[in-house]
Amino acid sequence: MKKGSPIQPSNGRKAYNHSALDNVIRYIHNQKEHHQNKRFKEEYLELPEQFYVEYKQEYLFEWL
Secondary structure (H helix, E strand, C coil): CCCCCCCCCCCCCCCCCHHHHHHHHHHHHCHHHHHHHCCHHHHHHHHHHHCCCCCCHHHCCCCC
16 A cells, blocks of 8 residues: 555545535436446456555456
């Protein structure tokens, strides 16, 4: 993990402040439309980079 990372090594979960609740709800409601343009796996792989989490590609999505 890089220095200054805002989160610890992840298991795929993220935490949000209560003040972000409206944005989180809107995000959830838009999932069906959102995933017509971007697949789950593609979006998931963007998260470690966005939050500076190191990972090994070979350990992700073994079940797909």
